[in-house]
Amino acid sequence: MIRLLLGLTLLGICGCSSKVPTGQISGSVTFKGSPVPAGEVTFTPDVTIANGQVRQYVIKEGKYDSSANPDDGLLPGRYRVRIAGYDGKQVPMFYSGKQIFNAIEQDVDIGLESATKDFVVPEAAGEDIRYIETADF
Numbered sequence: 478m479i480r481l482l483l484g485l486t487l488l489g490i491c492g493c494s495s496k497v498p499t500g501q502i503s504g505s506v507t508f509k510g511s512p513v514p515a516g517e518v519t520f521t522p523d524v525t526i527a528n529g530q531v532r533q534y535v536i537k538e539g540k541y542d543s544s545a546n547p548d549d550g551l552l553p554g555r556y557r558v559r560i561a562g563y564d565g566k567q568v569p570m571f572y573s574g575k576q577i578f579n580a581i582e583q584d585v586d587i588g589l590e591s592a593t594k595d596f597v598v599p600e601a602a603g604e605d606i607r608y609i610e611t612a613d614f
Contacts, residue, residue: 499550499551499552500550500551500552500553500587500588500589500590500591500592501542501543501544501547501550501551501591501592502520502534502542502543502550502551502587502591502592502593502594503540503541503542503543503544503591503592503593503594504540504541504593504594504595504596505539505540505541505595505596506518506536506539506540506541506560506562506595506596506598507539507595507596507597507598508562508577508578508597508598508600508602508603509600509603511539512538512539512540513536513539513560513562513563513577513598514536514538514539514562514563514564514565514574514577515535515536515537515562515563515564515565515573515574516535516536516560516561516562516563516573517533517534517535517536517541517560517561518533518534518536518541518558518559518560518596519531519532519533519534519558519559519560519561520532520533520534520551520556520557520558520585520587521556521557521558521559522551522552522554522555522556523554523555523556523557525554525555526552526553526554526555526556528552529551529552529554532549532550532551534549536560536562544591551587552587553587553588553589554586554587555584555585555586555587556584556585556586556587557582557583557584558582558583558584558585558596559580559581559582560580560581560582560596560598561576561580562576562577562578562598563575563576563577564577570610571608571610575608576606576607576608576609577603577606578598578602578603578606579602579603579604579605579606579607580602581598581599581602583596
């Protein structure tokens, strides 16, 4: 019995040291047919993804890419994606600029391999914008 418990403990320790493979993701974000100048794309994992972490990638000139930091890849599974876009013109209280649309959310499935996922923000998101301060300088 003691040998069985010791064996299971060692197996658990060894099994924890292996890194779970993640996939990289990149793509474009457009609004009204133009690249979003600045913003972020946030991936929040579904509760079924064990050890899944929230990941946020910067949008710059309509593009985002997780490969800038390979450790920031995504585990395969379903994610809730939140996209926020700004005009990119820094002014006091708005580090990334002012919002050009209200943040949108949608669900996406991510595979194990690297992927490209482009997002088109609906024009309706640009109506009645709720401006939210992004910095205090």
